[in-house]
Structures are given as C-alpha cells and as structure tokens.
Amino acid sequence: MLDLIKTKKHALIFSHQGPDGDSVGSSVSLSLYLTKIGINNKIIFPDHYPNFLSWMSGLENSLVATDNLQLVFDLYNKSDLIFCLDFNHRSRLGNDLNKIISNSNDKYVIVLDHHTNPENFGDFEIIDEKASSTSELVFNFIVSNGDLKLIDIPISEAIYAGLITDTGSFKYDSVSSSTHLVASKLKDVGLNHVEVHNKIFDQNSVSKINLLGYALQKIKIDSESSLAYLVLSEKELSKFNYKKGDSEGFVNFCLSIEGIENAAFLREDKELIKMSFRSKGKVKVNEFSRKYYGGGGHINAAGGAIKKSDLNKVINELIQNFRSFCSV
Ligand code: 5GP
Ligand code: MN
Secondary structure, three states: OHHHHHOOOEEEEEOOOOOOHHHHHHHHHHHHHHHHOOOEEEEEEOOOOOHHHOOOOOHHHEEEOOOOHHHHHHHHHHOOEEEEEOOOOHHHHOHHHHHHHOOOOOOEEEEEEOOOOOOOOOOEEEEOOOOOOHHHHHHHHHHHOOOHHHOOHHHHHHHHHHHHHHHOOOOOOOOOHHHHHHHHHHHHHOOOHHHHHHHHHOOOOHHHHHHHHHHHOOOEEEHHHOEEEEEEOHHHHHHOOOOOOOOOOHHHHHHOOOOOOEEEEEEEOOOEEEEEEEEOOOOOHHHHHHHHHOOEEOOOEEEEEEEOOOHHHHHHHHHHHHHHHHHO
C-alpha cells in the first residue's frame, strides 16, 4: 500500500458531515503522517468542526467546504488520492461534496471506517466494524506501513482524541485489548493524556453548562420502550447561546438513568431535526435510525435526521416508531 500511495502527488482527506472527535482525530493524524512521508495533502470538512477540538495541531491544514466550496472543487480536480475517513456512504458528505466525489474515476479512493452497511465505493477499503474508532484504524495503517517511528506527539494527540471520544473514554463495548495497546503505544511516544482529556472535556463555556442543567430537567421517559428522550428546540438552544458541539454527550445522560435501555436526543436545527440514538440493551439503534430517519451508525450509537416540522408531532411519531420497532 505504501508503494502505491507514494506514487500519488496530491491527497485529499474527507471527513463526514458534523465532524466529531474521531473523524477530526483520524483526519488530522493521517494528514500529519502523509506530510511526513512526503505526500502533499489537505483535510476537507463538509462543515465546521466543534470548538472543543480546535486545539488540535494539524488542523491548520484543513478546509471547511461550506466556506470554500470552489477551492475544494479546484483541489479535488488536482488530486489523485482520496481518503474517506469515518464514513462509508458518500451521502455522509452532504449534497455538494457528494456530487463532487462521485466523479472520482481518475483517483485512487481509500476508505477507512468502522461503521456498518458500507456502500463499497472505494478502490481500497478497510472497514472494521469491531474497531473502536477510525483513529485506531489510522494507527494500524501507519504501523502496517512500518512507520510507527513517525508517530510523534501531535499525531498521538489526534489519534488519542479519536479513541476517547468514540469510546466514552474507554468504556464502550467496542474497546478491545488492541484499543488499549494503541493507547499504550501513544503513551510511549510521550502523549500527555491528561492534557487531551482536559482540552476536550473540561473547557466548557458557562452557557454550555447552563444548557446542560436546563436540558437535564427536560428528560422524559417512555416506560413501554425503556426510552429516555430529550428534545431541544432551536429557540431553547439560542437562549443558551448554543454553539456547535455544545450538546455533545447529552444523549448519554438519558442512557445513564437506572432501568433505561435506550436513549434519544433531538436537536432542532435551521432546516433539520438532528437525532442521536443510543442503546445499552439489544435494540439495534442503527437499524432503527436507518428504517425511520435515513440514518445509521453503530448498533449502540447511531444518528439520523428529518426535515424540520412540528416538534411535538415528531416526538409522538418517534415514540410510536420506537415502540413498534422494539415490539418485533
Ligand atoms: P451522534 O449521535 O454522536 O451524532 O452519532 C452517533 C454515531 O452515528 C456516529 O458513529 C456517527 O458517525 C453516526 N451517525 C450520526 N448521524 C448519522 C447519519 O445521519 N447517518 C449515518 N449513517 N450515521 C450517522
Ligand atoms: Mn468513529
């Protein structure tokens, strides 16, 4: 693989819409690595990454497509190597980028991902549903090229950020002994894990903490489907000066309630209602989200969205959908 990659001149690294810790961490670590092995590259985010990740060294080599679509288009035309990280359906790029990337016959496309139901559009794909994170796959990719020695502190920080955000700091089922081994190797490099945890989880704005306090009091329960759910309207969010990423992790509070097996968080956006689903029982929330909300993800953590409409109606439908999904 390394020999093939080294024949390429201009790489682009695509992340999915609504970049999260793993898509940003995997993109940044791969970008820093490609630069080290002499491959010119740029990270393309479909839309803005949240502020709690903006400390990551290597992000300066990224572009946000919503701000620079023409530039992304020009770079795409020039590129001969495309990486798609943390997604395996081109629809996850959003309409504009999806159109651009669909015309990729003259480029070598590599997909590294850990989600289910791949579209299989790449020329070379490493899709490992059992992997904790795409960042773990990037680590393995670098090691399989014989380049462990090239992993320095910025690369280790980016990979570690992906590991902890996608595993709830090493507590989810997806964590394996290999995940811990990766963390161990990153520590050997000199990673300051305390600093990374602090930068990601402990730099909250007062308004975000106030929003959390408000949100926690709004959690409701549907006992019939063991579902705890939380809904925040655009108006409520703007009252707390909502910034992208401020509601990250809210859905986990729903799931932490005693006796609750499933959780849903609905966030009203400008045009969409974005949904997050979690489960700790046998309900496959990725299938639920795919069936009703055009989404997907992992068995225990998935997302989806629908066009904005009356929130109460959407909530009632969600509960009905969830009850009927659980009853089959
Ligand atoms: P979150 O709820 O944190 O946004 O996402 C949970 C998981 O589901 C992540 O792995 C994320 O990539 C995936 N996911 C979130 N939204 C969507 C979506 O609209 N479609 C698909 N296929 N996956 C999603
Ligand atoms: Mn991921």
